[in-house]
Amino acid sequence: MIQAKSLTKRYSGRTAVDRISFEVEKGEIVGFLGPNGAGKSTTLRMLTCFLSASDGTATVAGFDIARDSLKVRQVIGYMPENVPLYPEMRVREYLRFRARLKGMRYRESISAVAEAMDTCSLQEVERKMIGTLSKGYRQRVGLADALVHKPELLILDEPTNGLDPSQIRQARDLVKELGEKHTILISTHILNEVEMTCNRVIIINQGKIKASDSPSNLIRRLHRPGQVNLEAIADSGGLEKLRTIPGVSEVTSSETDDGWTRFQLTSNAECDVREPVFALATECGWRVRQLEMRRPSLEDAFVDLLTNEQSETASAD
Amino acid sequence: MHAFHVLFLKELRSFFFSSTAYVVIALFTFLNGWLFVGMVRAMQTHASPGSLIHNLLGSGWFWMGYLVLFPLITMRLFAEERKMGTIEGLFTAPVRTSEVLLAKYAASIVAYAAILLPLFLFFLAFYLITGETGAFHSGAVIGSAVGLFLVGVFHLSIGIFASSLTANALVAAMMTFAMVMLHYFLGFLQNFGIIPDSMWAEFINYFSTVRHMEFLTEGLIDSRPVFYYISFSVVLLACTHHVLESRKWRS
Numbered sequence: 001m002i003q004a005k006s007l008t009k010r011y012s013g014r015t016a017v018d019r020i021s022f023e024v025e026k027g028e029i030v031g032f033l034g035p036n037g038a039g040k041s042t043t044l045r046m047l048t049c050f051l052s053a054s055d056g057t058a059t060v061a062g063f064d065i066a067r068d069s070l071k072v073r074q075v076i077g078y079m080p081e082n083v084p085l086y087p088e089m090r091v092r093e094y095l096r097f098r099a100r101l102k103g104m105r106y107r108e109s110i111s112a113v114a115e116a117m118d119t120c121s122l123q124e125v126e127r128k129m130i131g132t133l134s135k136g137y138r139q140r141v142g143l144a145d146a147l148v149h150k151p152e153l154l155i156l157d158e159p160t161n162g163l164d165p166s167q168i169r170q171a172r173d174l175v176k177e178l179g180e181k182h183t184i185l186i187s188t189h190i191l192n193e194v195e196m197t198c199n200r201v202i203i204i205n206q207g208k209i210k211a212s213d214s215p216s217n218l219i220r221r222l223h224r225p226g227q228v229n230l231e232a233i234a235d236s237g238g239l240e241k242l243r244t245i246p247g248v249s250e251v252t253s254s255e256t257d258d259g260w261t262r263f264q265l266t267s268n269a270e271c272d273v274r275e276p277v278f279a280l281a282t283e284c285g286w287r288v289r290q291l292e293m294r295r296p297s298l299e300d301a302f303v304d305l306l307t308n309e310q311s312e313t314a315s316a317d
Numbered sequence: 318m319h320a321f322h323v324l325f326l327k328e329l330r331s332f333f334f335s336s337t338a339y340v341v342i343a344l345f346t347f348l349n350g351w352l353f354v355g356m357v358r359a360m361q362t363h364a365s366p367g368s369l370i371h372n373l374l375g376s377g378w379f380w381m382g383y384l385v386l387f388p389l390i391t392m393r394l395f396a397e398e399r400k401m402g403t404i405e406g407l408f409t410a411p412v413r414t415s416e417v418l419l420a421k422y423a424a425s426i427v428a429y430a431a432i433l434l435p436l437f438l439f440f441l442a443f444y445l446i447t448g449e450t451g452a453f454h455s456g457a458v459i460g461s462a463v464g465l466f467l468v469g470v471f472h473l474s475i476g477i478f479a480s481s482l483t484a485n486a487l488v489a490a491m492m493t494f495a496m497v498m499l500h501y502f503l504g505f506l507q508n509f510g511i512i513p514d515s516m517w518a519e520f521i522n523y524f525s526t527v528r529h530m531e532f533l534t535e536g537l538i539d540s541r542p543v544f545y546y547i548s549f550s551v552v553l554l555a556c557t558h559h560v561l562e563s564r565k566w567r568s
Contacts, residue, residue, distance in 0.1 A: 048409040052565040073411040080409070084402030088331065100323040101410045145406070 001026045001153055001183045002047065006056035009042050009207075016042045018207035019056060026152075029179040031194035031215075032187040033302065034204040040187040041081055043204070044157050047185075048078045061152060074103065077151035077182075081158050083142035087131030091122055091141055094130060095148055102149035109148075116144040120174070136167045143171075147178065154178060156186045160193060172197055195298040203305055210305050218301045225249065228273055230263040231256065231290040232281060238263070241280060247271040260289065320412040321420045328394075328424030338428070341389055346435040348382045349373075353439050370440065370453040370461050371534040375527075384472075384497050388490035390428050391476025394421045395561070399484040404564075414561050418554065422477055429469045437462070456536025464533030467546040468526055472497050474553035481560045501526055 002024040009017040017039040024030050034040050045051040047058055049069040057064060063071040086094060095116060099109035117123055120140040125133060130141060139159065146154055159175070160168045168190070175197050178184060188194060194201055195215045203211040203218075211218060232238070242251045242263060250266040267273045274293055281288050332338050356373050359365075365372060373379060398404040407417060440453055472493075479492035504525030522528050529542040 045405075050405055050409050050565070054566075070411045070413070073409055076409070078406075078409045080402065080405040082402060084404075084406055086331075086401070086403060088335070097323065097327050098406075098410070101320060101412060103319060103411060 001028075002058065002060050002185065004043075004047070004056070004058040007043065007046060007053050007058050008055035009039070009046060009051065010054040015207055017046070020204065020207070020209050021056075022202055022209060022212055024153075024183060024185055026183050027179075028200055029175070029184045029186065029198045031198035031201045032185060032204065033189065033191070033194055033201055034187075035189060035306065038204050039207040040204060041157055044078075044155055044185070044187055047072075048076055048155060049073055074149075075152050077146035077149065077154045079142045079146040079154075079156045079159055082161070083138055085130045085138060085141060085145075087129065089130055090127055091130060091133070092117070092126040094141065095144055098145045099148045104149060112148050112150065113144075116148040119147065119178075120144040135162050136164070139163060139167075139171070143174070147182070152183060154182045154184045154186075156184065158188055159186065160188065160190055168193065191297070191299045191302055201298070203302065205306055211301075215298050219296050219298060221301070226267040226272065227294040228265040228267065228277065229290065229292050229294065230265065230277055230281075230288065231260050232263070233259070233287045234261055234263075234281075235284060235286070238284075238286070241284065242277065245273055245276045245280065247273050247276075318416075320410075321416045321423075324412070324417060324420035325424050328421055329427060332424065332428045333431075337389075338431075341386070342432050342435070345382055345386065345432055349379065349436050350439065352376065352378050353443075357443075367535065368453045368457045369443075370457045371531075374461055374464070374530055374534045380501065384501060385494070386429065386432060387469075387472040387476045387497050388479075388493040390425050390432075391473055391480050391493060392486040392490035393480070394425065394477055395481040395557075396483055396486040396489040400486070408561075408564075414558055418477070418558055418561065422473065422554065425473050425477065426470060429473060430466075433465060433469070454536065457534055460533045460536040460538055463538055464530050464542075467533075467542060468530070471546040471550050471553075474550040474557075475500075478553045478557045478560070481557045500524070504528055 002022075004023070005021050006019040007017060007021070008015065008019050020039075020043065032040050032043070042051065046053050047060060047065060049065055049072055052066060057066065059065065060072045061075045063075070065072050089097070092113060095113040096109050099112050099116075100106065104112060117126060120143050122137070122140055122144055125137055130138065133141065139162075143156070143159065146156065156175070160171045163171060172193055175184065175186065179197070186194075186198070199214060201211070201213065201215055201218060202209060211221075213221070230242075234241075238261065239251055239253055242248060242265060245265075247267045248265050249268065251263055253261050253263045256262055265273060265277065272293065274291060278288070278291060281291075352373060356369060356376070360369060360372070367375065395404070398407060408414070437458070440458065443453075444450055475496050476489075476493040479496065480486070480489040482492070483489050503521055504527030506521055523541070523545070529539075529545075532539055533542065
């Protein structure tokens with residue numbers, strides 16, 4: 001669906017996007033991830049032909065973004081960052097205008113707008129002025145706008161920015177639902193959103209692609225030491241005994257408010273020490289109320305990638 | 318063509334569905350009505366070589382109100398889109414930059430015509446009441462309409478150009494007003510005696526709206542001002558197109 005080949009955007013004295021190449025297959029939901037100012041929006045703006053690339057090229061559905069810009073834009077449903085809308089227009093009026101602008105006939109636009117409003121649950125506000133709507137509704141109007149002309153590809157730039165937790169959950173479900181019909185490229189810096197919705201993640205920092213893989217593979221690639229938490233009432237030598245378990249490299253303990261002890265065990269990445277810990281606890285007759293392993297999340301993978309990056313540049317300096 | 322049509326209607330709607338449009342129309346009509354009555358009274362007591370419409374459109378009072386119209390009509394056109402960020406949605410839709418530009422320009426011409434229309438109704442009313450047409454023969458009326466159209470089209474292209482340059486509608490308005498005023502006062506330089514009679518005076522006269530209108534309002538439609546205003550409008554629209562496209566590569 002999208003093929004980017006060493007896409008580059010240079011602003012005077014600064015390279016916002018530096019020779020990035022990636023592909024998005026038809027039917028995928030791809031998360032575009034990176035800290036603020038990493039070049040996410042700039043990349044999306046080049047793909048949607050709002051900005052032109054300083055170097056490199058990309059094709060969307062087989063059309064070149066520089067040469068066939070009108071056809072590219074016809075294929076894409078784009079929701080810009082911060083969802084700019086005309087505040088003085090009414091929701092239905094606005095969506096009909098957008099549908100018509102994207103090449104639909106009047107008759108087509110009526111049913112298409114009704115469908116888009118249905119998908120984004122906008123019926124109850126269809127006659128309201130956009131300026132009076134809450135943030136959540138405005139976001140949904142933006143999404144309805146993006147998908148009103150039934151594009152093959154949806155490009156959403158931070159669609160959950162500024163929403164409350166329940167709205168974020170709704171938006172996530174909606175994106176998943178849309179993923180059945182559309183190819184989606186979604187940029188965000190909310191990590192668990194990506195973990196739950198996307199088949200693949202592209203991590204970008206300082207204008208370069210740092211990783212491109214499925215969320216589970218990214219986490220697996222992390223060589224993080226295992227973390228096991230144990231809450232127990234142990235005897236006085238508990239700490240020492242835990243240290244003797246093979247594979248455990250470090251143990252720390254702290255007292256909880258209600259007289260229990262919380263042990264934090266760090267082990268080698270590959271070995272699971274939960275079983276020997278439990279065996280030790282039963283052997284010594286400790287009372288145990290919690291034994292769990294902390295799994296690394298995509299957030300850890302993300303932070304890891306970025307901190308490695310920083311230490312590399314720091315050492316290079 | 319399709320996008321032009323859709324955008325043109327949208328721009329017209331946003332102009333005519335706002336209260337400011339009617340406030341502007343009402344104020345401008347009131348000002349002209351007052352001027353019209355004043356002119357008629359003056360012509361009753363003093364003999365005048367020109368027709369009523371010639372005297373009206375030649376008066377500085379008319380131009381004071383008239384030149385303020387252009388920043389009001391055009392300041393929002395692109396500046397607002399930029400400020401709100403809606404320009405991103407606009408240009409990521411499958412539309413050509415030229416379609417967007419021409420749709421907005423055409424809509425602003427219609428808005429301008431709507432504001433001026435009551436002025437011509439005065440003459441119709443005057444005729445219906447008095448049955449008198451001697452004060453404004455048909456040549457003068459047609460010539461004035463052509464003149465106002467030409468000058469308007471030119472000034473609107475200045476306005477749309479200014480609006481494309483900035484994200485601040487107020488800045489766009491001030492730029493438009495300054496440029497429109499400067500152009501208008503070119504015609505007065507000679508009167509003020511700043512420019513000595515020379516080839517420069519001739520040169521300046523070619524740019525002088527005052528001079529153009531003097532002939533047009535008497536019904537003399539010369540091809541020079543027609544060419545002048547149309548060609549300058551085209552140049553300014555081309556510049557605007559270029560400014561709009563420049564967002565793609567400018568840093």
